[in-house]
Amino acid sequence: MKKIFLFSFIVIFVLAGVFGFYLLDNYPEIKAEKVIEKYYKAFIKEENDKAFEQLRIYDTQPMKGTKLSNEEALEIYLEKMEFLKKEKYKITDFKIVDVEYEDGHSFWHHLEVEGEINGEPFVMKENAIIVDGKLVIGSSEDPFVEYRDGKMEIEF
Template identity: 45%
Template sequence: MKKVVALFILIAILSTIVISWPTIRKNYFPEKEAEHLINKYYQSLINEEYEEAFDVLLLYDGEGNGTDVFSFDTTLTKEQAKDFYMEKIAFLKKQDYTIKDYNITDVEYADGHTFWHHLMLEVEVNGTKQKYHETAHLREEKLLIGEKDDPFVQYRDGRMKVKLEKPALE
């Protein structure tokens, strides 16, 4: 009888941990939560599941809104932002741009608790493969993509004030 009670308690504890793991990961392991969102974002882009990629992005206008302070808000409603994001993705498709692979290469810490991930992307543009470095940062439980090398990043990140015109390539 003691073994049955012990087994029941063990199953109850394990079930509680499994059910609450997303909350535990979010609150106590933010680096793992960021990795989870990074993997979801880039894998969604590779699999052409753009609505899933949109759902993890931090949406922002990227303007100072009349001040020198950079704004991490958007004036668009969620539906307007989603429609514009899909326009940006359609623009990328016209440019024959696809992400083929990605790799998290490093986690960098600034002050002991602020961190961001460095990534290496393999991208194909007009049949030519390129490798680009970029960063991803967890902010307000969403993913903020930091521009590095990829001239097309603004057409797949959360920035909402973007002109849909082909970037100057090097």
């Protein structure tokens, strides 16, 4: 009897763990954090193609998307990266600080972004939201944010 009870307990424990990990991995907040982490890690490493893949690409408004092809948008994004290099701008670290909820299901992440502009260190705050599985950098204290986000209609 003890063996049956022990076996049943182990099976239930294992199934609960597997199911729990599945649920954890599929929470929208966790999925959003993965996209955010992929973007910032790639940006820091200057893996521009990988960073670009995480961004919601749009012309003027994130919800409307873009008329550009993926190749055209990537070309503009890479021009933006060259502009940032000329400005001696780089991000060196980031931290997800908090998740804020608006109505029980809409949420965004608060971040702290560390970096340098012309060798001078900075720490700035910004918000990140996910639209259609892609990152949109919302409000930011960073004056260069439009050169590293998914907005395509900008002036250099």
